[in-house]
Amino acid sequence: MVEPPMERTDADWKSTLTEQQFDVLRGCGTEPPFQNEYWNCHDAGMYLCAGCGEELFSSKDKFDSGTGWPSYTKPASEKVVTENEDDSWMQRRTEVKCARCGGHLGHVFPDGPGKGGMRYCINSAALRLRRN
Ligand SMILES: [Zn+2]
Numbered sequence: 001m002v003e004p005p006m007e008r009t010d011a012d013w014k015s016t017l018t019e020q021q022f023d024v025l026r027g028c029g030t031e032p033p034f035q036n037e038y039w040n041c042h043d044a045g046m047y048l049c050a051g052c053g054e055e056l057f058s059s060k061d062k063f064d065s066g067t068g069w070p071s072y073t074k075p076a077s078e079k080v081v082t083e084n085e086d087d088s089w090m091q092r093r094t095e096v097k098c099a100r101c102g103g104h105l106g107h108v109f110p111d112g113p114g115k116g117g118m119r120y121c122i123n124s125a126a127l128r129l130r131r132n
Pocket of ligand 1: 050051052053054098099100101103
């Protein structure tokens, strides 16, 4: 399900997100590796956007990347994320955002397993797992 983009102010977001969720989703922050909720989670379910509830990643596509962040081979649907070049961190990376609310999720790298060859490296703070 993809709904139209959401228009919200920072104050709106601050009232609904935790400080860490706000820092990641709205401030493009990065949480520490191995000290976040889902990096080592193997429960079955759908990972939703912590900002808007969009279905972003399936546990079926999650794999152990060794990076300390939850990692996926692909999003639940191509339409639910947007990808943009990001030159802000000394190297070129591709930023991944939620298509619906514009929240920053993490980055995608072309070194993943599987036939797509992609690794979506996502902050746990941007996600909320709906267990099956
Ligand atoms: Zn969202």
